[in-house]
Amino acid sequence: MKLSAIKENYLYAKSLSAPAKAIATIKANAYGHGAIEVANELADVADAFGVACIEEAIELRDAGITQPILLLEGFFTADELVYISENNLWCAIHNQFQLDALKASELSQPINAWLKMDSGMHRLGFLPEEYADAYQQLSTMKQVNNIVHMSHFSSADDLSSPSTKQQTELFIETIGKLPGEVSIANSSAILSKAVAGRTQWVRPGIVLYGASPIDDQQIAKPLKPAMTFATKIISQRTINKGDGVGYNALWMADKTTKIGTVSIGYADGYPRHAPNGTPVFINGKKSQVLGRVSMDMLMVDLSMFEQQDCIGFDVELWGDNISVCEVAKLSETISYSLFCGLTRRVSKSYTK
Numbered sequence: 001m002k003l004s005a006i007k008e009n010y011l012y013a014k015s016l017s018a019p020a021k022a023i024a025t026i027k028a029n030a031y032g033h034g035a036i037e038v039a040n041e042l043a044d045v046a047d048a049f050g051v052a053c054i055e056e057a058i059e060l061r062d063a064g065i066t067q068p069i070l071l072l073e074g075f076f077t078a079d080e081l082v083y084i085s086e087n088n089l090w091c092a093i094h095n096q097f098q099l100d101a102l103k104a105s106e107l108s109q110p111i112n113a114w115l116k117m118d119s120g121m122h123r124l125g126f127l128p129e130e131y132a133d134a135y136q137q138l139s140t141m142k143q144v145n146n147i148v149h150m151s152h153f154s155s156a157d158d159l160s161s162p163s164t165k166q167q168t169e170l171f172i173e174t175i176g177k178l179p180g181e182v183s184i185a186n187s188s189a190i191l192s193k194a195v196a197g198r199t200q201w202v203r204p205g206i207v208l209y210g211a212s213p214i215d216d217q218q219i220a221k222p223l224k225p226a227m228t229f230a231t232k233i234i235s236q237r238t239i240n241k242g243d244g245v246g247y248n249a250l251w252m253a254d255k256t257t258k259i260g261t262v263s264i265g266y267a268d269g270y271p272r273h274a275p276n277g278t279p280v281f282i283n284g285k286k287s288q289v290l291g292r293v294s295m296d297m298l299m300v301d302l303s304m305f306e307q308q309d310c311i312g313f314d315v316e317l318w319g320d321n322i323s324v325c326e327v328a329k330l331s332e333t334i335s336y337s338l339f340c341g342l343t344r345r346v347s348k349s350y351t352k
């Protein structure tokens with residue numbers, strides 16, 4: 001894991017959104033990159049961090065992270081409020097249950113509330129017609145000291161979709177003259193500058209880790225991948241024309257072929273749906289997956305190394321040379337899911 005890449009990507013996302021402040025989204029263990037390590041790396045630049053639930057925030061506070069932390073879904077049960085107020089957690093408020101619980105709570109410090117509007121995603125938030133009333137309720141509570149307006153895009157990764165513009169207009173229009181800062185952009189909207197200059201806060205996530213949720217061609221500066229998912233060749237053999245490889249012989253040699261076995265499989269988080277031909281990078285050369293990915297291993301083409309002993313060769317599954325987005329696309333998933341899917345068995349190491 002290259003931590004400096006995450007810092008560069010954060011600063012780049014922030015520069016695209018200037019003068020907005022940026023919540024570094026490090027939920028789900030920083031998309032599999034290690035929340036504490038990433039938070040420490042960004043501690044001197046990040047305006048705040050974003051996580052999904054209080055357990056993730058507690059982990060960061062216990063590790064000594066002092067920046068504000070936004071709970072992107074707020075609290076789930078009222079008993080979380082005491083910790084939230086005592087530990088400077090910012091809190092999304094998206095339904096009447098939360099408003100009632102907050103109003104009934106006894107807190108030592110008032111909290112910073114991020115009032116969420118459902119502007120079209122239909123996942124969390126108050127509908128536009130309910131929004132002013134929710135704002136009114138919050139603004140009169142002694143438990144609240146600041147309100148930020150928040151919403152989330154459903155289709156910002158699809159540049160041809162009209163919904164990003166529609167959601168933005170609806171959100172801004174509904175806020176109207178209500179006081180408070182505004183936040184709506186995720187990574188896709190930051191990269192496509194969908195709301196540039198119109199909000200005070202952005203919430204970059206996947207972009208921090210160097211994977212673009214939109215077509216790379218649209219980005220001025222290449223993102224830096226932070227993660228290299230890599231291992232070694234543990235076995236090699238030469239098979240004959242007509243021989244099948246792996247479970248169900250999903251790949252068959254059409255000529256005598258040297259193949260290798262790699263010590264990573266779907267139990268490590270490599271996608272089982274990666275088809276024949278999915279690129280891998282071996283000892284400085286591009287190669288490909290052959291046959292079905294198994295639990296602990298997968299097979300690759302070594303025909304470019306016919307004369308060499310390949311045991312111990314480095315294999316990159318994704319990183320600087322193999323785009324995680326390409327592997328994701330071939331496997332009919334997304335980079336987010338591949339990053340978050342790495343399992344406990346995969347050991348992480350960090351460089352600056």
Ligand SMILES: *Cc1c(COP(=O)(O)O)cnc(C)c1O
Pocket residue numbers: 025027072152185186187188203204205206207213
């Ligand atoms: C996860 C999340 C983000 C970050 O999304 P990316 O697509 O990774 O940039 C932003 N806002 C909310 C509410 C989120 O849940």
